[in-house]
Amino acid sequence: MYRYDDIDQQLVQERVAQFRDQTRRFLAGELGEDEFRPLRLQNGLYVQRFAPMLRIAIPYGLLSSRQLRRLAHIAREYDRGYGHFSTRQNLQLNWPKLEDVPDILAELAEVQMHAIQTSGNCVRNTTTDHFAGVARDEIVDSFVWCELIRQWSTFHPEFAHLPRKFKIAVNGASADRAATFLHDIGLHALRNDAGETGFRVIVGGGMGRTPIIGHAIREFLPWRHLLTYLDAVLRVYNRQGRRDNKYKARIKILVKELGPAEFARQVEAEWSRLADGPGTLIEDEVRRIEARFTRPEYETLAPFDVGYEARRTAEPAFAAWIKRNVHPHKLHGYAAVTLSLKRTGVPPGDATADQMEAVADLADRYSFGELRVSHEQNLILADVAQRDLHAMWREARRIGFATPNVGLLTNIIACPGGDFCSLANAKSIPVAEAIQRRFDDLDYQHDIGELDLNISGCMNSCGHHHVGHIGILGVDKNGEEWYQITIGGNQGLSKAVAPAAAGTPAALGRVIGPSFARADVPDVIERLIETYLEMRDSEHERFVDCVWRIGIEAFKEAVYGNRDQRRSHRERQLAAA
Amino acid sequence: MATVIREGRIANDSWRLLDAEIARLSYPAEDGLLPDFPANPELIVPLALWRRRREDLLERGGRLGVRLAPEDTAETIVADLGHFDLVAVEFPVFTDGRGYSTGRLLRERFGFRGELRAVGDVLHDQLLALYRCGFDAFALREDHDAEAARAAFHEISSFYQGDARDSRPLFRRRVAAEQGALSVRSGTASERRVPRCEQRE
Known part of the structure; x- marks a missing residue:
């Protein structure tokens, strides 16, 4: 964990006092709705479909058990006893009262947390690999660089009113x-x-209504120049990004319109005026930040624990969980464990206050009091001794967090959707649940193998549907909810932590055809899966690899019929219309 | 008389912004002559008027300011900066953040030392960031309480980044403090008003 120093602490406290005054002025009518909006957004507060939504920052996904207990307390005292872990590694509360928010922020500040810049047109929470610090293919500990970026971006005076939101991700390992x-x-x-150490700098990627794979504009940026280079990119964007149309305001549109080469040229020209200036990082600072992170006091353990091996052989359920939810660790005798928040019947990413407290206990007992939130909306205990895995598994099962489905079809990523979000065109959670019920048979899921299924309730794509191996997008047709399906997307990462599996490249899914009514979605998914099982060249070929190899036509046919059938269907529809 | 917040205090404002008159002043009148400028000793002219009547404006004497719209970059007036006692940067809506970059560039890159004034949709809750970007005068929107807004400069006492007030990020100020020179804090507005060159000594 990064431990705040006096100034870090003072900053979050002053921010609470500042927002308390802003809220007071708003409630007193001194501050109009339009003027209050960016202020509340930059403190994480949205006004949603039924109630405000508060998005609490979990910087780079790292949490202490003490912080998680505080989140549980807040969920219980100020909300309805649960929270939603988002794909941006944050926690969202769906039912807080606006007038309580300053108090909630004060409670967060007491445990070195905040909701600063979790929304609004500013630099948001920096995200990273949830196996940072423990992955076998690690190059650098990305947490240190994320914290440096957190500090650089917090209250940056020049970039508080960008054309649009701005998200930075850091990857510190060879697999992305x-x-x-x-x-x-x-x-x-x-x-x-x-x-x-340095960084490859990629700009202009993103999802939303114009999904684009980013472009590398610098192959190697020495670490010293990281912050001045970020300043240069942001300055070019702040000055030239479109402000006339919010759907064209993200940096990806600017990069696309200028062309990556011209954008890179402008960044380099700006950067040449900042390089080696006072914003240049110094070794002492990197060491200081590093030293403010607590490190687990690892024991020296044998590579294989005998008791663990015996249990794994004797208990197939335990073995199945190990296979899916337990990941290699850089140290012998340790493992990283995913606690799945994707149990059938529970909205993906949701956890109750009781569950949060139970996980905090697990973290204290088995993983040095720390945990991570993954962008797949699961929780990770990163430092569990192999000898403790069995006991930990039994406890995780009891709280419903041991579904052995990580990387499998039912590990669905989904946004809160139309049940909560005022932007959504359609619901996400009931779709996720219907699919989870259809594929509830774990043996069948294991047979299907690795498959990312992502659901977004609208084009803002908070559920990252573009990069799901199967993506589902809620669309609105004359006031009705319909679902468009894409296949072949990939978020550019490998589930495996082994260095050999450096991952396949990021790709955007392709739409298979006209959209479906909600009730038909599970059937369509089943047909896609059946097609894959028929067509795959072996058990080792994943769904997404199969789509890439054979193209989408066979899948289209399975869903819509062949070309002739599709034509006659269209003709019948036209005749009927 | 109108007021501005200047360096944290409410001050009377003697500058006159030529805004409504720009069309009249840009073209010859019926007598075929370009109209005279108003008699105010201190005029702020939009960039377009400066471009059109540069020589007349310079000839007239008196103090001169130029107003930049958000799309007018700092670079466009660099060569002329010496003629201006004031640069006003317009914020048509407070969420248009281009002016923040303009302010920093004018101060930090192009060395402008005159008054840098934020005009337009300028509100209490943006003052601190504007100040850090080099603005030292604020024409607060009329419905905002200028007296209350003065508190804005003191809401946050320290920042991680360098800015137009102190180019050193916290990590460099920290090193300087450890060497016994200075406080780590970026300081309150009133403390930080000291020009940078003096602060370094």
Whole structure:
């Protein structure tokens, strides 16, 4: 965990007092709705369909058990006893009262947390690999760089009113588990031949209504220049990004309109005026931040624990969980564990206050009091000793967090959708649940193998449907909810932590055809899966690899019939109309 | 008389912004002559008027300011900066953040030392960031309470980044403090009003 120093602490406290006054002025009518909006947004507060929504920052997804207990307390005291872990590694509360928000922020500040810049047209929470610090293919500990970026972006005076929101992701390992090609800026840590740390800088990726894979504008940026280079990119964007149309205001549109080469040229020209200036990072600062992170006091353990091996052989359910939810650790005798928040019947990413407290207990007992939130909306205990896995599994099962489905079809990523969100065209949660029920048979899921299924309730694509192996997008047709299906997307990461599996590249899914009514979605998914099972060349070929190999036509046929059938169907529809 | 917030205090404002008259002043009148400028000693002219009547404006004497619209970049007036005692940057809506970059560039890159004034939709809750971007005068929107808005400069006492007031990020100020030179804090507005060159000593 990063531990605040006096100034970090003072900043979040002053921010609470500032927002308390802003809220007071708003409630007193001194501050209009339009003027209050950006202020509340930059403190995480949305006005939603039924109630405000508060998005609490979990910087780079890292949480202490003490912080999680505080979140549980807040969910219970100020909300309806549960929270929603989002794909941006944050926690959202769906029912807080506006007038309580300053108090909630004060409670957060007491445990070194905040909701600063979790919304609004500013630099948002920086996300990273949920296996940072423990992955076997790690190049740098990305948490340190994320914290440096957090500080650089917090109350940045020049970039508080950007054309649109701005999201940065950092990946510190050889496999890209942070979807760096799908962010406004993606940073991929590297070491050059001289052993110096630097970053590959990728800009202009993103999802939303114009999904684009980012472009690398610099292959190796020495670490010293990280913050001045970010300043340069943001300055070019702040000055030239479109402000006339919010759907064209993201940096990806600017990069596309200028062309990546011209955008890069302008960034380099701006940066040449900032490079080696006072914003240039110094070694002492990187060391200081590093030293403010607590580190687990690992034991030296044997590579294989005998008791663990015996249990794994004796208990198939335990073995199944190990296979899906337990990941290799850089140290012998340790493992990283995913606690699945994707149990059938529970909205993906939701956790109750009781569950949060139970997880905090698990983290204290088995993982040095720390945990991470993954962008797949699960919780990770990153440092569990192999010998403790069995006991931990039994406890996780009891609280419903041991569904062995990580990487499988039912590990659905979904936004809150039309049940909560005022932007949504359609609901997401009931669709997720219907699919989870259809594929509830775990053996069948294991047979299908690795499959990302992502659901977004609208084009804003908070459920990352573009990069789902199967993506489902809620659309509105004359006031009715319909669902468009894409296949072949990929977020650019590999589930495996092994260095050998460096992951497949990021890709955007292709639409298979006209959209479906909600009730038909599980049937369509089943047909896609059946087609894959028929067509795959072996058990090792994943759904997405199969789509890439054979194209989408066979899948279309399975869903809509062949070309002739499709034509006659269209003709019948036209005749009827 | 109108007021502005200047360096944290409410001050009377003697500058006159030529806005409504721009069309009249840009073209010859019926007598075929370009109209005279108003007699105010201190005039702020939109960039377009400056371009059209540069020589007349310079000839007239008196103090001169120019107003930049959000799309007018700092670079467009660099060569002329010496003629201006004041640069006003317009915020047609407070959420248009281009002017923040304009302010920093004018101060930090192009060395403008005159008054840098935020005009338009300028509100209490943006003052601190504007101040950090080099603005030292604020024509607060009329329905905002200028007296209450003065508190804005003191709401947050320290910042991580360098800015137009102090180019050093916190991590450099920290090093300087450890060497016994200075406080780590970026300081309150009133403390930070000291020009940078003096602060360094």
